[in-house]
Amino acid sequence: EDKVVQSPLSLVVHEGDTVTLNCSYEVTNFRSLLWYKQEKKAPTFLFMLTSSGIEKKSGRLSSILDKKELFSILNITATQTGDSAVYLCAAKSGGGADGLTFGKGTHLIIQP
């Protein structure tokens, strides 16, 4: 059974701190790993990673994939209160239902 595990499940930091969110996965015929930010309703897309060791960057957010160790990290530097959200990691496999297997998410709270 495909599985995605995120840690920590919740994290409270102060504005300006740097945070690292973790995601490990076990999926059949792994294709790619995706990160989403979910605030109140639908998840919004952040990154898609398919190759090991290549960092994807968007502003203060960056992410990298390690296909040998089966994990990914999402870094957020100089955090702001607007970064408060649930960050979801999802793995896409080549078989089965063709959807994504999601982790439970990391609930990140940025305190002013």
Next chain:
Amino acid sequence: EADIYQTPRYLVIGTGKKITLECSQTMGHDKMYWYQQDPGMELHLIHYSYGVNSTEKGDLSSESTVSRIRTEHFPLTLESARPSHTSQYLCASSDPTGISYEQYFGPGTRLTVT
């Protein structure tokens, strides 16, 4: 910005009622998906479609049914709602012709069955 819509956004309904959750997208995507998400829990795929007249069940067993008569429309139906169906339902679509596996999500329908 992705154009995928869900209605209603919130629904409170009594046990035994038949309900249909609407999902439509204007991007011409062939693949569409329904996910169910309980508060604080992960998303689970309950239905997906590769295109018109294609529907498949997802990883999580669901008593709901779906149909895909038009590319842009992927409604989900519960014939007889029960309190156990209370959850958030998210619709998504993706473009299989590109290399990206990105799925675009609708705003979701929060269903409460009393």
